[in-house]
Amino acid sequence: MTQDIGAATLRRITGRLMPLFCLMYLIAYIDRQNVSYAKLQMADALGMSEAVYGLGAGLFFIGYFLFEAPANLVLAKVGARVWFTRIMATWGLITVALGFTSSPAMFYILRFLLGAAEAGFFPGVLYVLTLWYPQAHRGRMIGAFMIASAAANAVGALIGGALLDMDGLFGLAGWQWVFIATGVPAVLLAPYVLLRLPDGPSTAPWLAPEQKAWIGRTLQAEADATPDAGHASTWRAMLDPRVLMLAGMYVGFPLAAYGLSYWLPTVVQGFGVSNTVNGMLNVIPWILVGLALWLLPRHAARVGHGAWHIAGPALVGAACLVLSVIVPGAVAKFALLCIAAPAIFAAQPVFWSLPPTFLRGAGAAAGIAAINSIGNLGGFVAQTVVPAIKQATGSDILPMLFPAACLTVAAGLVFVVLPRLTPGRVKA
Secondary structure (H helix, E strand, O other): OHHHHHHHHHHHHHHHHHHHHHHHHHHHHHHHHHHHHHHHHHHHHOOOOHHHHHHHHHHHHHHHHHHHHHHHHHHHHHOHHHHHHHHHHHHHHHHHHHOOOOOHHHHHHHHHHHHHHHOOHHHHHHHHHHHHOOHHHHHHHHHHHHHHHHHHHHHHHHHHHHHHOOOOHHHOOHHHHHHHHHHHHHHHHHHHHHHHOOOOHHHOOOOOHHHHHHHHHHHHHHHHHOOOOEOOOHHHHHOOHHHHHHHHHHOHHHHHHHHHHHHHHHHHHOOOOOHHHHHHHOHHHHHHHHHHHHHHHHHHHHHOOOOHHHHHHHHHHHHHHHHHHHOOOHHHHHHHHHHHHHHHHHOHHHHHOOHHHOOEHHHHHHHHHHHHHHHOHHHHHHHHHHHHHHHHHOOOOHHHHHHHHHHHHHHHHHHHHHHHOOOOOOOO
């Protein structure tokens, strides 16, 4: 009977929460990645070099880094409903404002503010999932949530190229349409989030009393099984050596992901295709990313969260990035990048199931935010170093060697970090 209640409860939670979280993340990721398509026109329109534009794009991650941990701590105090509404409304308005950028300085300021506005959303969802799901189910839920990032890249690719081709409509440039059309959905969705998202199981009107009780008992039993998991001090959680080790390991993944996604439209543009065709071709790798995010966490849940579920995809991604530099022919290069993309993303749901094995409560909110904020500095590095390599070498593909090296280091760190996590909870 208890098993039936548990299964029914998890189905109800998944059906009610995950579609909304995925839609929010899809919009967030499009607003984060639209800069890679706007670049195809915006850089020339505002007289920005590759390095200057890359710095502006990368400043997003500085704002993200500075405000992520404080944002997650506020979320833990005020609840997901109010805080996610604030995050969506502000990032949407700033994205629309980017459509009216008139100088590099304005671009720098707005990208920094966009990072500050969005800070706390991704780690906030990861923290909120710990309030709703037992540990055994979180990897799959994180994988399902992250599929939205693949869908966002695919949708962004389709609409990014098409919006660029709207150049001149109503007196606006194509790059302006990219920002305006992708910022408005976040503003429109914010009121719905405020009305429909509960802060936790106890306030969910669509859960029966016995279902709320089952969630409470199950999560409490997990907490009791790991008495060292909670942290009275959020600062203690953020400075926990295990948190810092995971953050260092994680840097390579967003660095490679953003380096690839930022650069793919430019690589495809080198094929001599139109903006619309460029967007259509860029859908292919993100479909494969979505498939990998669905399959790998399920395999990991069946056989155990082993180190190779994180390190293996990272090494495959690194190898494909290196080969994309070596092999001749545009088709072969693009095919290798289409393999690299799912390999880079597939390990991340398994990775994000690790912090809750030794963190609970406000400590989990702070620790997860610290890992994500430090790791996402890799995005800043990717969007500044990759264009700088391009500018220095004149090659569209040689910059891929840098994220390949960083991925390789991350894969090696897996075997150093995992044995130092909570004994008996993580297989290495």
